[in-house]
Amino acid sequence: MRFIPLLPAALAVLLTTSCSQAQSEKSGKTKTENGTPKGGDRRKDKNAAAEVPGLRKVGSLKGVVPESSGLAPAPTAGNYFSFGDDGNRPILYEISGTGQGVRTLDVPADNIDWESLSRDGQGNYYIGDCGNNESSRRDLRILKFRPDAPAKVGTIAFSYPDQDEFPPKKKQRNFDCEASLWHNGQVWLFTKDRGRSSTSTVYSVPDQPGEYTAKKVASLAIPGEVTDAALRPDGRRLVLLGRGELFILDGSSWADILKATPRQVALTGAGQTEGAVFKDSNTLLISTEQGGLFEYTLP
Template structure:
């Protein structure tokens, strides 16, 4: 009767097997998570993440309507908006409703080198920021000014930065990519997307009339992110700088005060690569993503 002497060995084998099984299970779970992350994360979670951000609501989709939406502006018709595709897409403004339905197209007689932003003034003129500059190598930065009723008469506001002397500069100094611009008080204002390491959005401005200019450097805003669009509230007292999956709010009683304000950061977790923003009303932003999402965000 030697069975009792086998019990410790059997028990040890049992514990070892369970331990290995658990380790394999943990490894499998980690592998699954890595696989999901490699493919862009858990899509089911992505779909519901936006609902977890207070005030953020998905209101429509631009898929099949606007290819890689990179900006937004109010269209002449109330409740309608213009958007456009990123670089490599056709030079077209797509008119959409507030829920993403297509409502028309407008051909613009200008190349889309790297369109990144869109705004309008109080007289019905629109300004397309063709100043995307990922590698800080462009010598042909420009803003296209036009009216929707006479697009063939588009004018060009060409500009260069006063502080760029190398094309490209060193990687840590590449802060000459601009994906955010807006019209205000007779000038077009440019907010750079810092591709260096300073976490700073430099602010420049140029006149709103066609011509060739050296932009005026106005200042800089400490932004812990990369700016992809800009929107100014109609009363001129709140500026919103959009980032990728986040936004920054600057308030002030004047434009000068706003540019000196400390930004308040708001996470838009789950929205995706947010690229376009426009005020729908004083408290609500309409936000588009490059993946085709269309959201409303109620500002705090």
């Protein structure tokens, strides 16, 4: 590890192409929870706070984190870890809540297509190296890493139980995962389906290194492309981030959450939103691939 100062988851089934591409805008009549039409004009992120109630820009990651693709709490309270997706170095960047660089940690593993990051209650981090735009990868994995033991990385290798072609036909390429989180001894995976436009499939794998066939758990009614997931510390609210939008699922238990009807909220103008983490029970910190860093007060 080097420290470099920086400058500037048998439940009921219910009623997500590339990280570097902008989501296609749709001109349908569906409106989001705050009344803003889905899709429509994209405004520069500097104006987003004025357009979306509860959203405000708090900093910038430009020059600090290249193409931020996820967020998780750092060991130091008030700080966070982020990272760059495929094509970037295998580094976790520790930042402040306003995007200032604190330090970097080299992770001794390749960044094939890192897309998500979460932490358990014992200080282990789970890096989702499971970006799979064409549904062709046979080397999907979660990297288990501890900042205080940087020489060791555990590998949770997995495959999907319902995939038998690599790649499948275009309309069946539903095995890209850019969102994951740790909960109750499992790493939960939320797909960004390319062949379907209104679902995200939920799978789970154990949080211990090994080789697994993921368990298919549920299919969520998410009319968007899921780019990150965050679970409130009390375990009663799940937020799935999309591109310029988010989806809120509430419940008194994890099982109830995965049965909940998602509430959709537009973040029009924020940019290509890729990372989300709870700062507190009512506030999200959100990062974009373009380097924006926002706070959003949940309704």
